[in-house]
Amino acid sequence: MKNAVIGNNKQKANLIVLGAVPRLLYLLQQSSSSLELRTECAVVLGSLAMGTENNIKSLVDCHIIPALLQGLLSPDLIFIEACLRCLRTVFISPVTPVQLLYTDPTVIPHLMSLLSSSQRTQEYITQIFSHCCKTPEHQTVLFNHGAIQNIAPLLISPSYKVRMQALKCFSVLAYENTQVSMTLVNVLVDGELLSQVFVKMMQRDQPIEMQLTAAKCLTYMCRAGAIRTDDSCIVLKTLPCLVRMCSKEHLLEERVEGAETLAYLMEPDVELQRIASTTDHLVAMLADYFKYPSSVSAITDIKRLDHDLKHAHELRQAAFKLYASLGSNDEDIRKKVCRSPVMTASRLTFTSKPRKLANSH
Numbered sequence: 001m002k003n004a005v006i007g008n009n010k011q012k013a014n015l016i017v018l019g020a021v022p023r024l025l026y027l028l029q030q031s032s033s034s035l036e037l038r039t040e041c042a043v044v045l046g047s048l049a050m051g052t053e054n055n056i057k058s059l060v061d062c063h064i065i066p067a068l069l070q071g072l073l074s075p076d077l078i079f080i081e082a083c084l085r086c087l088r089t090v091f092i093s094p095v096t097p098v099q100l101l102y103t104d105p106t107v108i109p110h111l112m113s114l115l116s117s118s119q120r121t122q123e124y125i126t127q128i129f130s131h132c133c134k135t136p137e138h139q140t141v142l143f144n145h146g147a148i149q150n151i152a153p154l155l156i157s158p159s160y161k162v163r164m165q166a167l168k169c170f171s172v173l174a175y176e177n178t179q180v181s182m183t184l185v186n187v188l189v190d191g192e193l194l195s196q197v198f199v200k201m202m203q204r205d206q207p208i209e210m211q212l213t214a215a216k217c218l219t220y221m222c223r224a225g226a227i228r229t230d231d232s233c234i235v236l237k238t239l240p241c242l243v244r245m246c247s248k249e250h251l252l253e254e255r256v257e258g259a260e261t262l263a264y265l266m267e268p269d270v271e272l273q274r275i276a277s278t279t280d281h282l283v284a285m286l287a288d289y290f291k292y293p294s295s296v297s298a299i300t301d302i303k304r305l306d307h308d309l310k311h312a313h314e315l316r317q318a319a320f321k322l323y324a325s326l327g328s329n330d331e332d333i334r335k336k337v338c339r340s341p342v343m344t345a346s347r348l349t350f351t352s353k354p355r356k357l358a359n360s361h
């Protein structure tokens with residue numbers, strides 16, 4: 001079964017229709033089943049979960065999550081890792097109700113206790129946390145069960161995947177949460193303040209994903225009041241990093257995330273707005289956000305065109321958010337924004353219609 005379903009969504013759907021999931025779950029939960037058999041069942045279920053959203057719905061409807069969470073009580077690490085890998089795949093799907101992670105109050109503390117077991121458990125558990133932390137209540141549950149002290153050491157893990165997932169965890173934990181942010185600002189990781197660890201992760205030699213997520217962490221801590229807006233880690237590191245993410249050298253999705261995070265960072269602070277408006281020609285740089293899809297991509301590359309179309313709306317929305325944030329307080333910045341090519345074109349578009357209406361009356 002495992003070999004049949006790898007990379008084959010049609011076969012996955014066929015097995016689900018034929019009733020394979022309840023049978024696999026039955027074998028997985030039987031104490032009489034050998035560990036090898038139970039592990040293989042978890043692996044096959046994980047492969048089925050990597051199919052379509054309908055596959056995920058079928059697995060959730062068959063109560064796969066409680067069965068896998070029960071499997072985490074096993075003393076065998078390989079079986080635990082197989083269960084966690086499958087849980088990770090199920091929980092990162094948008095169709096899975098994240099509340100299922102919080103139904104049993106013993107689950108979160110048990111997951112915390114498994115963090116030290118292996119690099120794989122660290123990667124899977126932190127990824128589950130980062131995808132399932134959606135509300136202030138979820139933040140509180142994770143915070144109260146020691147998420148910060150358990151996850152902070154993972155930021156210096158030798159595994160990039162572990163470091164990245166730990167960073168994403170802190171991003172979702174700190175978002176609009178003063179209690180978490182105030183705690184994070186005093187955390188030491190290997191004798192170094194957490195904020196300085198984030199600053200190192202924003203260096204240009206780090207992967208873009210890591211730079212961007214570290215900048216988001218510091219942005220959320222700043223907006224929550226844990227870091228001053230005039231702190232050097234914000235003015236000299238976070239803000240320039242986010243401006244850098246807006247340049248056309250980056251992927252469209254990275255530019256969207258960079259612009260939206262930058263808009264959020266400087267929204268309440270006029271001094272940050274002034275600094276941003278003069279950094280790396282940001283106002284002019286945003287004009288490129290309106291150039292998608294490009295005519296070249298339409299001719300030469302259908303996949304590129306599809307990608308551009310998908311992100312064109314998000315790019316424009318992110319640019320307008322950033323324009324709004326830049327010009328929210330300072331008249332000189334507003335004038336600079338209004339003189340940009342995009343705004344000039346927008347004014348021509350919006351003012352032409354009222355004139356026609358006026359003439360018609």
